[in-house]
Each structure stands twice: as structure tokens, then as C-alpha cells.
Amino acid sequence: MLAMNYRGPFRVRADKNKPQPEILHPEDAIVRVTRSCICGSDLHLYHGLVPDTRVGSTFGHEFVGVVEEIGSGVTNIKVGDNVLVPFNISCGKCAFCKQGLFGNCHESNPEATAIGGIFGYSHTAGGYDGGQAEYVRVPYANVGPTVIPAGMDPDDAVLLTDVVPTGYQAAEMAGIKEGDTVVVFGAGPIGIMAAKCAWFFGAARVIIIDHIEYRLEFAKNYAKAEPYNFKSLGDVVLFLKKTTDWLGADVCIDAVGCEAAGSTAQTITGRKLLLQAGSATALHWAINSVKKGGIVSIVGVYGPTGNIIPIGNVVNKGLTIRANQASVKRLLPRLIEHVQQGRLDPKGLITHRIPMEEVSDAYHIFSTKLDSCIKIVLMPPSARN
Numbered sequence: 001m002l003a004m005n006y007r008g009p010f011r012v013r014a015d016k017n018k019p020q021p022e023i024l025h026p027e028d029a030i031v032r033v034t035r036s037c038i039c040g041s042d043l044h045l046y047h048g049l050v051p052d053t054r055v056g057s058t059f060g061h062e063f064v065g066v067v068e069e070i071g072s073g074v075t076n077i078k079v080g081d082n083v084l085v086p087f088n089i090s091c092g093k094c095a096f097c098k099q100g101l102f103g104n105c106h107e108s109n110p111e112a113t114a115i116g117g118i119f120g121y122s123h124t125a126g127g128y129d130g131g132q133a134e135y136v137r138v139p140y141a142n143v144g145p146t147v148i149p150a151g152m153d154p155d156d157a158v159l160l161t162d163v164v165p166t167g168y169q170a171a172e173m174a175g176i177k178e179g180d181t182v183v184v185f186g187a188g189p190i191g192i193m194a195a196k197c198a199w200f201f202g203a204a205r206v207i208i209i210d211h212i213e214y215r216l217e218f219a220k221n222y223a224k225a226e227p228y229n230f231k232s233l234g235d236v237v238l239f240l241k242k243t244t245d246w247l248g249a250d251v252c253i254d255a256v257g258c259e260a261a262g263s264t265a266q267t268i269t270g271r272k273l274l275l276q277a278g279s280a281t282a283l284h285w286a287i288n289s290v291k292k293g294g295i296v297s298i299v300g301v302y303g304p305t306g307n308i309i310p311i312g313n314v315v316n317k318g319l320t321i322r323a324n325q326a327s328v329k330r331l332l333p334r335l336i337e338h339v340q341q342g343r344l345d346p347k348g349l350i351t352h353r354i355p356m357e358e359v360s361d362a363y364h365i366f367s368t369k370l371d372s373c374i375k376i377v378l379m380p381p382s383a384r385n
């Protein structure tokens with residue numbers, strides 16, 4: 001089958017001869033992919049920043065498709081169903097899944113102490129092949145895959161596998177209260193969705209920070225956020241204090257993660273010398289520009305072993321830090337309703353639709369932010385025409 005194939009940092013290609021996945025466990029399903037996105041998280045893999053990303057692996061944790069085959073123990077979905085598949089692989093039965101922490105499943109990635117299994121996200125996240133392929137094996141198929149409601153656009157459905165729940169959870173974890181000023185760092189798909197969802201919780205003002213003009217413009221139109229380019233602000237923290245009566249924002253959201261720009265010291269130690277797990281510049285800014293007693297919500301991805309962050313300021317300002325991978329399954333019922341009622345327009349984020357054979361160009365475009373790219377959908381041959 002056709003599948004994205006990782007060859008090493010900055011090198012991916014379309015492999016036409018990857019063996020088709022098979023049922024390995026009675027609770028597995030095989031899904032024929034009809035749409036698969038590239039995520040900012042895939043860029044951390046593509047740039048070689050995620051430990052144990054093995055050559056030959058297939059990325060892709062945001063996909064929808066048709067159930068092609070099911071194991072003897074699968075009862076919740078049937079062959080022919082159109083499903084959306086959450087990016088987390090969850091058993092549904094462990095103590096963490098039972099609490100709704102579907103991103104922290106204890107069974108799907110037993111070698112790890114922190115993260116649960118994720119499709120196509122290195123052996124650190126379980127070593128599962130992902131959905132940037134014609135077919136994908138879906139473990140625990142009674143738990144994750146969700147039948148796409150009749151009438152829902154598959155472009156909306158594919159963004160419900162990650163972007164929408166992650167953006168929503170960023171706002172939810174931030175504990176936004178009526179009248180709050182919210183600052184979102186990062187105007188990628190996740191930051192834009194977080195800014196959009198911040199209004200649902202009662203925000204009075206939503207500021208978004210990035211250094212890519214077209215993304216700031218997009219965020220302004222799509223999420224009605226106040227955009228600022230950090231390159232023209234000088235001292236970002238000082239600017240944010242000044243614009244909030246010198247108190248700081250009520251809430252800051254880090255939707256950038258470990259490849260943040262904006263600090264030479266962070267970039268050299270984190271992204272060039274790998275003395276820390278990437279650059280934590282946006283998180284620094286978030287901690288330093290939130291008000292005393294405020295909340296910092298982190299959905300940007302950071303990995304092992306650790307990052308240098310101003311923990312003293314967290315303590316002395318009395319901050320609450322909340323963070324996680326999104327718990328997609330927990331949020332799906334509410335978010336499907338938001339989409340059906342027209343309160344959210346996920347597909348509005350899609351700027352590019354690229355044949356899966358051209359996956360290498362697609363990564364290059366998304367990584368270098370060419371052509372006003374916000375979100376790319378890869379289309380396998382069977383889903384085109």
C-alpha cells in the first residue's frame with residue numbers, strides 16, 4: 001500500500017510498497033483512510049526532536065476512513081462504517097481511561113511512564129504506525145473509533161480527531177472565567193482553535209501572539225482574536241503587562257511547544273545543541289506574562305528529558321500550571337454538537353489538500369510555512385475524484 005515513510009530528520013517519502021496492516025488482536029480494526037492531516041506535532045518528529053523516531057515508520061494521528069475489517073472481539077463498529085479515530089490509543093478500562101484521561105492510558109504504551117499510545121508518534125508513544133497511509137491498524141477498536149454522524153462533512157470530522165479537542169481542552173484547562181483576558185501563544189491550527197474556544201468560556205479579550213503575519217491575519221478573521229507579531233513588540237512580556245493594566249493576563253495558553261522561536265539562547269540550547277528538549281520560549285513568556293495567581297495552560301508538546309523554565313516565578317506568583325495531551329474521546333460528544341450547531345467550523349482551517357503521493361512536498365510546505373499554509377489534508381488515491 002501507499003504510506004508516508006520517515007527516512008530521518010527532514011526526509012520523508014511516499015512508499016508504494018508498505019505491507020498492508022493486519023488484524024493482530026481480536027479487538028483490532030483495519031481502517032481504509034479517506035483523509036489524513038499533518039499536525040504541528042508531526043513537525044517535531046520530522047525535525048528529529050522526538051526520541052526513538054525510527055526510520056521506516058509511518059506518521060499520522062489525525063485520520064478518518066472506512067472500517068475495512070474487524071477482529072472477532074469488535075462490537076462497537078462494523079465493516080463499512082465511516083469513522084473518525086481519536087489520536088490517542090486508549091484501552092478504555094485502565095484507571096486513567098476510567099477517569100477520562102484517554103491520553104494517559106496505562107495499557108496502550110506500557111513501556112512509558114508518562115504518555116499513552118498515539119498513532120504514528122514514535123516508539124516513545126508506543127511504536128504504532130499512523131494514518132498517513134492507505135490503511136491503518138486501529139487497536140482497542142471498541143474504544144476510540146467513532147461513527148461519523150450522518151451529514152457531517154469528513155473535513156470537519158478529521159479535525160475532530162485532534163485539532164478541535166486540543167484547542168478546546170487548552171481553553172478548558174485554562175479555567176477561563178467571565179470577563180477574563182486570555183493570551184494564546186502560537187497561531188497554528190491549535191492556537192487558532194484555542195482562541196476560538198476561549199470565547200465559549202466567557203473570555204472578554206483574546207490576544208494571539210505569533211511571528212508569521214499570514215497566520216495572525218487568519219486568527220484575526222477566524223477566531224476574532226487580537227493579533228500581535230512578537231517580532232515587532234520588542235519585549236513581549238512587557239507589552240502584555242502594559243496592555244493589561246500592568247497586572248498580566250488572567251490566563252496564558254502555550255500552543256507552540258518545543259520548537260518555539262524568539263530567543264537565541266533557547267534556540268541554541270534547545271534546538272541546535274539539544275541540551276534541553278527543545279526551546280521553551282513561549283512557555284517562558286506565558287509564565288512571565290500571566291498575572292499573579294493566574295493559570296498557564298500548556299498543550300504545546302514538550303518531551304523528555306526536560307526544559308529550562310522559570311519555575312521560581314511559578315512558585316512566587318502562585319501560578320497554576322495545567323497541561324496534557326488532549327483527551328479526545330472525552331470531549332467528542334460536546335464538540336460534535338458544537339460543529340452540528342454551527343458554533344465551530346473546523347474545516348475552515350484547511351488551506352491545502354494534497355495527494356498522499358506528494359507527502360514529501362506536503363511536509364516541506366507545512367514545515368516552512370509556505371503558501372499561507374494553516375492545515376494540510378492528505379488525500380489517498382481511493383478518496384480522490
Ligand SMILES: NC(=O)c1ccc[n+]([C@@H]2O[C@H](COP(=O)([O-])OP(=O)(O)OC[C@H]3O[C@@H](n4cnc5c(N)ncnc54)[C@H](O)[C@@H]3O)[C@@H](O)[C@H]2O)c1
Binds near residue numbers: 039211215
Ligand atoms: N496536547 C495535545 O494534545 C496536542 C495536540 C496537537 C498538537 N499539539 C502541539 O501543539 C503545538 C501547536 O500545534 P500546531 O499544529 O498549531 O503547530 P504549528 O507548527 O502549525 O504552529 C505553531 C505556531 O507557533 C508559532 N510560534 C513559534 N514560536 C513562537 C513563540 N515564541 N510565540 C508564539 N508563537 C510562536 C509558529 O510560528 C507557528 O505558527 C505543537 O507543539 C503540537 O505538537 C498538542
Ligand SMILES: [Zn+2]
Binds near residue numbers: 162
Ligand atoms: Zn495532531
Ligand SMILES: [Zn+2]
Binds near residue numbers: 090097105
Ligand atoms: Zn487505558
